Amino acid sequence: MIDIKVGDQTCQFDLDNPELPDWVSDHALTSADYAYDKKLKRSQYDAELDKLHLELVKLQAHRLNTGQRMIVVFEGRDAAGKGGTIGAFREYLKARHAKVVALSKPTEAERGQWYFQRYVCHFPTDGDMTMFDRSWYNRGGVEPVMGFCSPEQNTHFLEQVPAFEKQIVDEGIAFFKIWLNIGQEMQIKRFHDRRHNPLKSWKLSPIDIKALHKWDDYTAARDKMLKATDSQHAPWTVVRSNDKRRARLNAIRHVLMNMEYDGKDPGAIGELDPNVISSASGQSAADYLRGK
Secondary structure (H helix, E strand, O other): OEEEEEOOEEEEEOOOOOOOOHHHHOOOOOHHHOOOOOOOOHHHHHHHHHHHHHHHHHHHHHHHHHOOOEEEEEEEOOOOOHHHHHHHHHOOOOHHHEEEEOOOOOOHHHHOOOOOHHHHOOOOOOOOEEEEEOOHHHHHOHHHHHOOOOHHHHHHHHHHHHHHHHHHHHOOOEEEEEEEEOOHHHHHHHHHHHHOOOOOHHHOOHHHHHHOOOHHHHHHHHHHHHHHHOOOOOOEEEEEOOOHHHHHHHHHHHHHHOOOOOOOOHHHHOOOOOOOEEEOOOOOHHHHOOOO
């Protein structure tokens, strides 16, 4: 049995109980003031995603013809939907030219390197897209919260990031940073689903379970990180991901809308949902991230 602080209340949660408590299931989708109380219908999702997949294929063909390089960074709390969103991006692309980077903890040699070095070696070559399933922003979130880096290292990192990312953009690489934002009850629900689904149990790590007790600590680290690293040349885009379907569609649309490529069809791309996606530029964390 785990005591979890949710808002102003302390609730008990048994991760090993296959029955999900009502206080979780009843509020998971609408947690963090999410605007929808029902998921997007599968039929509508599939129809819209098919159109976006065709546009992504066009974009990849254009990149391969022109040598355009692209990086998309996906960040967010555990169970926010990073892997599924990346999968939706990549489903019909040539895998060789649409790489996913999800690094494990650094080796002894890597710990002695310049912090960004292990990430830079995975940057794309001509025509390629690299998608980071977590990135150098580990030092802005999980590392300081879990004590894997010192406060001084965290501060130094936040000071270095804007200049580091300016170099990426100046190199001519199309660069996107997407923060997937999830409500607390939805995170608990997804952890519970992983615990009791043999096909997903590998996704739940001891670190994830520890994170259940550190929601507020992660919130503080997130707010500090986004405020320090949301720049004009490399802005953050926030995607609310309680409903994975809406999140995936809007993340893909955001990227397509901000890229030029042969045969681009704005009608097929559609419109962004302001209830799901927003820019962090020029606003404080409290202004654009609903709930804690």
